[in-house]
Amino acid sequence: MTESIHILLIEDEAGNRESLTRALAKVGYRVSAFEDARSALEFLRRNQDILLIITDLMMPGMDGFAVLEGARAADPEVGVLMITGQGSVDTAVEAMKRGADDFLAKPVDLFELRKRTDTIIQKKLLTRRVTDLETRLSEKFGQLIGRSKAMEALFRQLQLVAPTRSSVLIIGESGTGKELVANALHEHSPRKDARFLPINCAAIPAEILESELFGHEKGSFTGAVGRKLGKFELADKGTLFLDEIGELPLEMQVKLLRVLEQREFMRVGGSESIKVDIRLVAATNCDLETAVEKGRFRSDLYYRLKVVTLRIPSLRERPEDIPLLANHFLLLFCRDNDRELMRFSSDAMRIIVNARWEGNVRELRNLVESLVVLTPGIEIGVADLPEELRIATKVGAGHSAGTLSAPLPNADSLRDDFSTFRRIGPGRVADGTGSTPTMDEIERNAILAALEKTGGNRTQAAEMLGIGLRTLQRKLKEYRDAGVVGDEQ
Ligand SMILES: Nc1ncnc2c1ncn2[C@@H]1O[C@H](COP(=O)(O)OP(=O)(O)OP(=O)(O)O)[C@@H](O)[C@H]1O
Ligand SMILES: [Mg+2]
Secondary structure, three states, X not given: OOOOOEEEEEOOOHHHHHHHHHHXXXXXXXXXXXXXXXXXXXXXXXXXXXXXXXXXXXXXXOOHHHXXXXXXXXXXXXXXXXXXXOOOHHHHHHHHXXXXXXXXXXXXXXXHHHHHHHHHHHHHHHHHHHHHHHHOHHHEEOOEEOOOHHHHHHHHXXXXXXXXXXXXXXXXXXXXXXXHHHHHHHHOOOOOOOOEEEEEOOOOOHHHHHHHHXXXXXOOOOOOOOOEEOHHHHOOOXXXXXXXXXXXXXXXXXXXXXXXXXXXXXXXXXXXXXXXXXXXXXXXXXXXXHHHHOOOOOHHHHHHHOOEEEEOOOHHHOOOHHHHHHHHHHHHHHHHOXXXXXXXXXXXXXXXXXXOOOOHHHHHHHHHHHHHHHOOOOEEOHHHOOHHHHHHHHOOOOOXXXXXXXXXXXXXXXXXXXXXXXXXXOOEOOOOOOOOOEHHHHHHHHHHHHHHHOOOXXXXXXXXXXXXXXXXXXHHHHHHHOOOOOOOO
């Protein structure tokens, strides 16, 4: 029997308590039922595996709102489904306002109860998985994700550079994560409690850029109705991020250089010299060296900026990161769209890994978002991918066939999926349509896929799935007995 989800039920009325418990247990949930809130909360503090609390609102002593508060104090992630009295719309609204995940009115419809329960549980499991994924520190720096050699090297550099006050130049194609890197530099520096202020040099017209950066005094030009502080002053003690620095007009380059050298500047129309303590991080997706050669960028500023240069590799240069990123975005968007956990078929993932990704991580993120919204089933197959992507990969516009020993489906993600499904336990992930596979089917598919990948080697397959060999053998025997797989397995 697979491990099942643990639910805490609080209902003072014995008849209701029993019927709700029975209804949930029938679909495989483990229910701990309590008559009073106080002992239920005590139980919650001692049992960390509880994902959802279903509580009556009106109870003698501690009511449902107090339960909600106490539960969130003990475990901020725990789900709460509130059962409200008949027709009390106001209290239902109040419950949602105070952070309940959902509510049900009495008399409770048991079908509805199971449906709402399934939905909340799905969401909590996804959140938990995202958190698990995020705490795997070796694959992460700030919000940056990556396990390729190139990204690991970048994380090491970031670790060294972040705490210093050196100016940093970040170079990378569009969508590679330059802003995330700039942000990570700030967050891992002693300046993290002060501001991180980004400014896009390409997006601001040259005439206003100076006043944006340095501020202006009242009346310094038409329209300057009052004194305005610029980004340099606002970012004092913090980090100023000059994005697309290659687009900075030449006369501003002179002024920027002066600030970097003297650490002071004047507001437009002002006469007072202002001292600031800022850390400058700049980014560019153009080749600054060529810009220098062509006279579009001052060489003295260039040398001053590039003391510490961080280069972010394009996604094409690190295909190993693609499955990790794709699965990460899949989890995020499933969670944000209240969808149950989806997955990529291995063929679809192979195409994704081999695509060109001219728009780098941003393009991949956008694709995954649209797939989550547009794909009806829980598996994203080749047919669900946009045609450009399928064709581009087929004609070899990406890596030529065979250059990439596609690491798919990768062992980690298989194992993760598997353990999530084991936690969910038996029964259907109900979405009301009845068309989704049962957990047993998903589990079976994961086992068969692992066997296929390891050429039938059971020891390796069990290892890949993170389960014991005996469990695997027992499962296979069940499948054979049920006639769902042939004797050769
Ligand atoms: N390594 C990564 N891990 C997770 N998310 C990433 C990573 N790299 C980029 N992203 C995401 O991709 C998107 C683009 O990143 P970002 O805006 O930092 O790119 P950029 O290099 O500044 O692009 P541009 O040159 O177009 O401004 C963002 O949504 C960001 O969160
Ligand atoms: Mg950017």
